[in-house]
Amino acid sequence: MSCHSGFVYSNDFTNYRFRDDHPFNQMRVVMTKELLDASGFLEQQHMIKPRLATEDELALAHSKPYIQAVKKAGMGMLSEEEGMEYGIGTEDTPMFKGMHEASQLLVGSTLSAIDAVLEGKVQHALNLGGGLHHGFERKASGFCIYNDGAVGIKYIREKYDYKVLYVDTDAHHGDGVQWAFYDDPNVCTFSIHETGRYLFPGTGNVNERGLKEGYGYSFNLPIDAFTEDESFLHVYESAFREIVEFFKPDVIITQNGADAHFLDPLTHLCSTMKIYEQIPRIAHELSHQYCDGKWIALGGGGYDIWRVVPRAWSQIWKVMVDQTPFEGDLPEVWVNKWQKKAPVSLVTSWEDPPDACHPIPRRKEITEKNEKLLEKALQLIHNQKKYNSM
């Protein structure tokens, strides 16, 4: 089966740039696109040109004073003190020239992806410029200014009235999106991430299940630091399958942060490229099974932009187009071009070398702990099944 998919891209994604030495670097989107170009899987007919989100659209998930503050900051007119109130001007999200417009484009690109899928132009769409899941209604946080996922889901609710399942595989908890829909039973959020005991943002505990009408529609799998492929994939796939069956969404949005890899500098999970082959495959299969293929995939975190992100993100596109991930060697032309710029030795194959990741001494314990977590996360679904069958 070959699916009709769209790739949202603009060279202007790189305008979202805090500082030269800041870990969030959108060059990773350019590198991914070039890797796909070199692999021969991206054609002109796939390309979707992103639009800018309007201010009214941003206001679906952000307060107007906050939007004004971001605009002022981008023009150099926001004082340090005012900025602090909105989380702008911190070490994580410093102010930069044109930050409103750059962020507006990232949100607009997610809206373009959503429209392309929900208007039936394509079955799946990929926007690697988006996935900024830490943005809050009136606060920038964790490198995220506007939350394109939250705006996009509000947009879907308003324009299409579809039930949305949001699935977040970033190593950091998808807090901004979770809190935006915490009391909404028509939006189900599911985040798998490294436990917040030590890692930012600290939330995403298994008992964060939603509030009021939305109770039972937030799912969290805060897996242990040093979790490896097998355990990650087992709890992730089991939970995703049960949640999608329970919620029966009309459309699936995935956030595909690529920072659960063992080489990522900001997190402490120990996965390899294997999880990035499987994550899109599972989403692809379930979107066809439950949503007539309606699947929008976004980018997200990912801070080893040389060795990890382009390979991991390319797999999403490959699976969107023909269901199977890439394997074997990377195109030489791409490796040669980027090796010249990279401060590290690039990995030259789609898979990680077999001995790249050191064995984890407490593997058994970590696996067992994650299994218990899975059971807890799905407890409400299991209870419901049990009582309905009685």
Place this chain on the structure above:
Amino acid sequence: MLVEEIMKDKVITLPAEETIGTALKLLNEHHIRHIPIIDEKKHVIGIVSDRDVRDASPSIFEEDTDPEELKNPIKSIMTSPVTTVHPLDFVEEVASIFYEQEIACVPVTRNEELVGIITEKDMLYTLIQLTGTHVQSSQIEVKVINRPGILPQVTQVFGKRKVNISSVLIYPYKPDPKYKIIVVRIQTMNPLPTIEDLKSEGYEVLWPKMPGMLS
């Protein structure tokens, strides 16, 4: 932190002559586990817990719908005298009282008069606030030598970067009493520059550890 900052000032109370049945009803209605018993001057003369009331109630297997036991006065089962605290006491002292006396609730009095109540749940909530885990943050653990003046030296490193500290905890380093561990939660997603600063100042950072280096 002071008791008056965390105490609840709306307290469900009963006079000593009320029945056990009324107490049972109040406990169920308000989802509470303790009722202070007061006199007409609002002095605390006793306290009953949900377990005292249940112990004094007939078994759920009894079929009597209007059992005599529940008509007994509450003063017959209340605990007296009662440990109370003052609004200006430290929350930490309350924690010690809970631990040492194996109780889970203390009424708060000023001039002998009841003004509030603190339960184990309020204490736990305060603990969550003290650890700083309720706000967005990353955790860093630094091993330091156990000597005066070490804390300002370490926090000075954090001050150089524009990162906000949301909480600081210090606890002993078990393998060697010559050291302590300072646990700092900072409001940043990227703790790496701060960790580098700490290391270059000569501190040993116990967490975060890079994958594969688990000890």
